Amino acid sequence: MHLPLLLLWALSLLLPSLVHSAHTSNWAVLVSTSRFWFNYRHLSNTLSLYRTVKRLGIPDSQILLLLPDDMACNPRNAFPGTVYSNADRRMDLYGENVEVDYRGYEVTVENFIRLLTDRWADGVPASKRLLTDEGSNVLIYMTGHGGNEFLKFQDSEEISSWDLADAFSQMREKRRFNELLFMIDTCQANTLYRQFYAQGVIATGSSEEDESSYSHHADNDVGVAVIDRWTYYVLQFLENEVKDLQSEKTLGDLFDSYDVEKIHSRPGVRWDLFPGGEQAGRNRRVVDFFGNVQGVEVQDRDSKDSLKEDLDGLMILVKEYETFAAAQEKNRTMRDEYTVQRDTASMGKVQGLHHSKPVGPMRLKKDSFSLRQVAGAAILAGLGSLWYFGSKVVI
Amino acid sequence: MSLAMGTPVETQREVSLRSRVVWSFWVIILLLGLPTWWATTSIERASLPSDLMLASHDDLWYSIPVCLSSASIAKNELAKLAWETQKLAKGQQFLFKFHVQAQIQCQQDAVTTLITIAEGEDYDIQYSSRSASFEARYPEGGMPSLPFHLATFLQSAFLEEHASVAYQLFTSGKSNEDIQSFIQTLPQDMTNNIQKAANRAFKPGSNYHLSISLFTAGSAPSSWDIRQALDTYIEPIVYALSSTSNISVASQVQLYSSFSPSVQPQQRDSTWRLKKEDLTSFVNTAEWPLSPSIGQGPTINFITYVPAKQFIPLLLDDNSTNSWLVPQWGGITILNPPLRSNEESELESEVLPDHLDHASLVPAFESFQTQLLQLLGVPQSTKLPLQERLKSFQRLSALSLYLRTSSNLGSLARLAQRLSNIPIPRHVLRSVDSALARLSVFQQCLTTSTTGESWSTCFTSARAAFVESEKAFFDKSMVGQVYFPDEHKVAVYLPLLGPVGVPLVVGLLGEMKSIIGRRKR
Numbered sequence: 001m002h003l004p005l006l007l008l009w010a011l012s013l014l015l016p017s018l019v020h021s022a023h024t025s026n027w028a029v030l031v032s033t034s035r036f037w038f039n040y041r042h043l044s045n046t047l048s049l050y051r052t053v054k055r056l057g058i059p060d061s062q063i064l065l066l067l068p069d070d071m072a073c074n075p076r077n078a079f080p081g082t083v084y085s086n087a088d089r090r091m092d093l094y095g096e097n098v099e100v101d102y103r104g105y106e107v108t109v110e111n112f113i114r115l116l117t118d119r120w121a122d123g124v125p126a127s128k129r130l131l132t133d134e135g136s137n138v139l140i141y142m143t144g145h146g147g148n149e150f151l152k153f154q155d156s157e158e159i160s161s162w163d164l165a166d167a168f169s170q171m172r173e174k175r176r177f178n179e180l181l182f183m184i185d186t187c188q189a190n191t192l193y194r195q196f197y198a199q200g201v202i203a204t205g206s207s208e209e210d211e212s213s214y215s216h217h218a219d220n221d222v223g224v225a226v227i228d229r230w231t232y233y234v235l236q237f238l239e240n241e242v243k244d245l246q247s248e249k250t251l252g253d254l255f256d257s258y259d260v261e262k263i264h265s266r267p268g269v270r271w272d273l274f275p276g277g278e279q280a281g282r283n284r285r286v287v288d289f290f291g292n293v294q295g296v297e298v299q300d301r302d303s304k305d306s307l308k309e310d311l312d313g314l315m316i317l318v319k320e321y322e323t324f325a326a327a328q329e330k331n332r333t334m335r336d337e338y339t340v341q342r343d344t345a346s347m348g349k350v351q352g353l354h355h356s357k358p359v360g361p362m363r364l365k366k367d368s369f370s371l372r373q374v375a376g377a378a379i380l381a382g383l384g385s386l387w388y389f390g391s392k393v394v395i
Numbered sequence: 396m397s398l399a400m401g402t403p404v405e406t407q408r409e410v411s412l413r414s415r416v417v418w419s420f421w422v423i424i425l426l427l428g429l430p431t432w433w434a435t436t437s438i439e440r441a442s443l444p445s446d447l448m449l450a451s452h453d454d455l456w457y458s459i460p461v462c463l464s465s466a467s468i469a470k471n472e473l474a475k476l477a478w479e480t481q482k483l484a485k486g487q488q489f490l491f492k493f494h495v496q497a498q499i500q501c502q503q504d505a506v507t508t509l510i511t512i513a514e515g516e517d518y519d520i521q522y523s524s525r526s527a528s529f530e531a532r533y534p535e536g537g538m539p540s541l542p543f544h545l546a547t548f549l550q551s552a553f554l555e556e557h558a559s560v561a562y563q564l565f566t567s568g569k570s571n572e573d574i575q576s577f578i579q580t581l582p583q584d585m586t587n588n589i590q591k592a593a594n595r596a597f598k599p600g601s602n603y604h605l606s607i608s609l610f611t612a613g614s615a616p617s618s619w620d621i622r623q624a625l626d627t628y629i630e631p632i633v634y635a636l637s638s639t640s641n642i643s644v645a646s647q648v649q650l651y652s653s654f655s656p657s658v659q660p661q662q663r664d665s666t667w668r669l670k671k672e673d674l675t676s677f678v679n680t681a682e683w684p685l686s687p688s689i690g691q692g693p694t695i696n697f698i699t700y701v702p703a704k705q706f707i708p709l710l711l712d713d714n715s716t717n718s719w720l721v722p723q724w725g726g727i728t729i730l731n732p733p734l735r736s737n738e739e740s741e742l743e744s745e746v747l748p749d750h751l752d753h754a755s756l757v758p759a760f761e762s763f764q765t766q767l768l769q770l771l772g773v774p775q776s777t778k779l780p781l782q783e784r785l786k787s788f789q790r791l792s793a794l795s796l797y798l799r800t801s802s803n804l805g806s807l808a809r810l811a812q813r814l815s816n817i818p819i820p821r822h823v824l825r826s827v828d829s830a831l832a833r834l835s836v837f838q839q840c841l842t843t844s845t846t847g848e849s850w851s852t853c854f855t856s857a858r859a860a861f862v863e864s865e866k867a868f869f870d871k872s873m874v875g876q877v878y879f880p881d882e883h884k885v886a887v888y889l890p891l892l893g894p895v896g897v898p899l900v901v902g903l904l905g906e907m908k909s910i911i912g913r914r915k916r
Binding site: 114175 | 594595634635674680685693694715719720721722723802803810813817869874
């Protein structure tokens with residue numbers, strides 16, 4: 001058990017360039033879990049985070065935004081079409097360019113777990129999937145109403161700390177992330193990451209067990225609280241200190257900026273699952289999670305020239321391809337003719353019937369329908385006879 | 396006791412009625428209730444062959460077929476040459492070995508490296524793209540040391556492939572001491588290049604979609620010579636890789652599609668410039684119809700963008716080429732087509748052309764071609780010509796499919812062991828079985844393949860194994876229902892079983908007591 005670990009450690013000293021876990025892409029999953037107008041602040045929390053990660057360069061295709069309600073179009077909204085996170089109303093979070101990936105009743109525990117583990121039915125569009133790999137750094141932000149080791153989804157169901165822990169461990173097992181930052185703003189938030197056991201996760205929450213998380217302030221014209229305290233101060237740090245992707249601020253700086261006096265609850269951080277522990281975790285830059293990795297490579301002129309030499313080789317490939325394509329075409333027509341002949345000869349009737357039948361709605365398991373009818377009738381008859389004979393027996 | 400409380404004496408009929416009621420309740424509970432509860436709450440878990448799935452296959456090696464042919468050397472001489480070359484070429488490279496054959500006429504296929512030998516003035520090995528083979532020359536009387544030269548050439552030419560294999564094994568955690576010490580002997584820039592290339596490329600898979608799009612800011616150009624451009628630049632590569640990767644190609648033209656609103660080109664002299672920071676956010680993901688997500692596998696995007704007339708020419712800030720690559724996503728080229736004069740309208744003297752002909756697409760597609768090779772992860776060695784690099788890529792991708800399959804299966808087995816709540820349906824077991832079967836075919840095939848034909852069975856089994864293992868891991872029915880800790884279960888069952896269970900149990904106990912009492916009497 002210890003030998004491979006030692007070897008790996010020795011190796012990491014010898015091969016710094018190979019072992020250094022540089023990430024190659026950034027993804028963000030931003031989740032609000034509550035509905036209804038009085039939970040305005042949860043949507044504005046999430047949208048504020050959305051603005052921040054977009055400002056730092058994560059493209060919409062790599063942000064999954066889950067909003068269960070639409071505050072901008074709520075009839076009680078005095079400022080239709082807008083969402084604000086501050087009473088000064090300087091910045092409309094809804095703006096012109098918001099891409100909500102899951103909305104309304106699509107935001108469920110099941111969908112969230114499917115999203116994390118990428119277990120979907122065929123045909124789910126790429127924009128709704130978390131298509132990460134072992135080089136991805138993932139930011140997960142959740143906000144809503146929660147309690148000891150659970151977070152409520154839409155007043156109807158809840159996700160527990162165990163569910164999250166198992167989902168993250170499945171992601172780790174399938175190498176779906178390099179490093180993961182989990183942030184949660186809810187009452188008793190720190191209990192939500194208590195059960196985590198997947199390596200490579202840093203978790204932070206807004207309040208300890210048996211503590212509430214509070215909203216920051218209300219906008220009297222909007223009529224409800226517009227942002228939560230912890231999120232407000234996290235955003236303040238991100239806006240003031242992390243101006244662009246060159247920012248050298250670390251997660252340590254972010255977490256040190258938590259001020260219990262201002263937040264009114266005790267935020268927590270969990271480092272022990274991160275390789276290298278607190279020391280390594282504190283040194284991770286904020287933009288490693290909130291910003292996009294700058295990987296664009298402008299084509300040089302000489303790389304094209306080197307391929308020019310291969311062009312002759314490519315021309316051979318072109319010729320080969322052309323003969324291949326011609327042969328394919330010929331084969332196909334011959335085969336088609338053959339199949340048509342054979343089909344018309346042997347099973348013409350069936351074929352004809354099959355073609356003439358219009359495509360209608362398909363019933364799954366045709367036979368089970370009549371079977372179920374019989375079973376239902378039998379049960380009814382049984383109950384009826386029980387009632388009838390039962391009264392005879394008693395009297 | 397009953398007399399003291401003043402309750403009336405029960406008649407015999409009432410007693411027997413009560414005992415019948417109690418017993419019938421219990422019969423229904425045992426025969427109907429318990430089975431129903433069991434059937435509705437148990438989780439379907441097929442037993443996975445964990446040992447096989449977790450087995451690691453460390454000693455992995457394969458052979459690279461090399462075929463020698465010559466018009467001037469006698470057959471038995473050539474066979475001897477081949478044998479000696481093979482013996483000498485076995486050196487530092489331990490992850491594969493060369494299988495050198497001698498033939499009068501070598502056949503071109505997906506993996507075999509061809510070498511034609513002829514007499515010349517000095518020892519010299521050059522690639523001839525005309526015959527798609529290496530041409531080796533030796534001076535008069537230089538036959539005896541020819542094997543040495545051939546072997547050295549093979550070793551140096553395939554060093555990078557060996558390094559890539561070692562790197563792959565290393566990153567997938569299947570390395571041993573030999574591999575680690577080998578990696579340390581490599582030059583730093585080679586390991587850097589391999590790592591960079593791996594970060595740039597899509598993760599190896601068996602299916603890719605190429606989506607080639609023309610986005611124009613206005614109404615023109617509205618058509619392009621895409622068929623010809625594809626046939627010249629893209630299809631040959633697709634064809635050459637067809638034995639390992641299934642690549643489908645689609646193209647689209649979208650009008651009135653401007654780039655992302657956050658990008659603001661700056662005017663400089665008479666040109667418009669894009670800053671380097673703009674390049675990451677250039678793609679307008681909200682409005683451009685990209686990533687159609689057809690079937691499995693990632694989409695590789697290639698975008699040709701024609702700016703609006705007032706922004707022409709739109710160039711990059713550092714005056715380099717006008718195209719860039721986004722790792723693991725695709726390539727983008729900005730095309731500034733020459734304006735044509737317009738006689739129809741007096742308002743505009745010059746307009747964008749309606750049609751992009753082949754010549755104007757050449758620069759874009761030349762860079763798409765380079766980018767496609769980079770995005771797929773085709774080795775970029777300068778020592779080997781493209782065709783040989785494609786052969787090397789096919790071997791490497793088969794190998795990485797194999798490694799990913801075995802890691803998928805291992806992950807699934809570990810998950811099944813750890814998460815007792817996760818359902819494992821029967822069809823997942825079937826996929827796992829089939830993946831395991833293909834995997835063992837591949838292992839066998841890898842060590843015995845010495846020709847292009849036998850390699851092609853390796854490719855098919857590696858692909859099939861990978862597809863099956865992904866299907867098994869990502870099966871949609873394996874999303875475990877919400878986890879219930881034990882105290883939650885108690886909380887659910889207690890209110891249900893308390894009020895119902897207590898009268899039932901007490902009734903049963905009373906019945907037992909009266910039976911025992913009757914026996915005693």
